[in-house]
Amino acid sequence: MIRRCEEHGCFRGEACPDCDQEGQFILDEEREDRLGRFIAGALRHFPAKLGLSMFEDGWVSINALTNAATRKYKWPKKYHIYALVESDVKGRYEISGGKIRAVYGHSIDVNLDYPLYEGEFAYYGVVPEEVDIILEEGILPVKQRYVHLSTTLEKAIEVGMIHSENPSIFKIDAAAAIDDGLNIMVANEDILLADEIPADYILEIYE
Structure with missing residues (x-):
């Protein structure tokens, strides 16, 4: 209540x-x-x-x-x-x-105007079965306007565990992606929004 x-x-x-x-x-x-x-x-x-x-x-x-x-x-x-x-x-x-x-979670077409992320890394949790596909195709929106990334490893694990008891977590070079012109915005202290994350910016996978 x-x-x-x-x-x-x-x-x-x-x-x-x-x-x-x-x-x-x-x-x-x-x-x-x-x-x-x-x-x-x-x-x-x-x-x-x-x-x-x-x-x-x-x-x-x-x-x-x-x-x-x-x-x-x-x-x-x-x-x-x-x-x-x-x-x-x-x-x-x-x-x-x-x-x-x-602030986030849109499935309709919107163009949000949040500030660019100033951190170095971002994180993304998935079920292990999706790892190979993402390494080939990159991280793309699924039923949402934006890809939702996490600002910390801990938050990515928390989000990933919604779908899997043992999620795989991607560590992303957010700073390099932004330097190259990708749009990664700060929705709040936990969530970042991006149009997509090409596989080239994935640095590590935590299993």
Whole structure:
């Protein structure tokens, strides 16, 4: 569930993780899940189906999104959307100037405008059966607009374990790729986005 602490803002769970106060009730778990799924679909996969106009860089009017949510469920208010975004520890969405967009995970064609990565390496976790294909073809988007890379080995392992108990992790020379003109953007502290990663930039494989 989502609650709001007067001092620390919105959070998920029974008590504020910063001060252990119960806070004000905002959404129960069922409505949190329903609204979360609706927003994910609206901002990542099918905005036009919901009558939403999306800018090229993924932004949608938060008023229009609220109206679309209300048409479907009746109960959502704008503050529910703000609370869901503020309390999301994965940083999946951002709000600015009356607009909202998904930070990553798009299957629709968007052109995000995040800053280029300044780190040296990036990491990508896969099931072992995909290793040979990637070494031949490179890392390409699968059902998504961008390739999602990890900023650390630990995060790549965590992501890879969603699909395999023993994922293989590629270490990528991100600095060289960017120097050569590839677009590798910082979505948040854990996730990088790239159009593709040619196999030439794969440095090592951790099994």
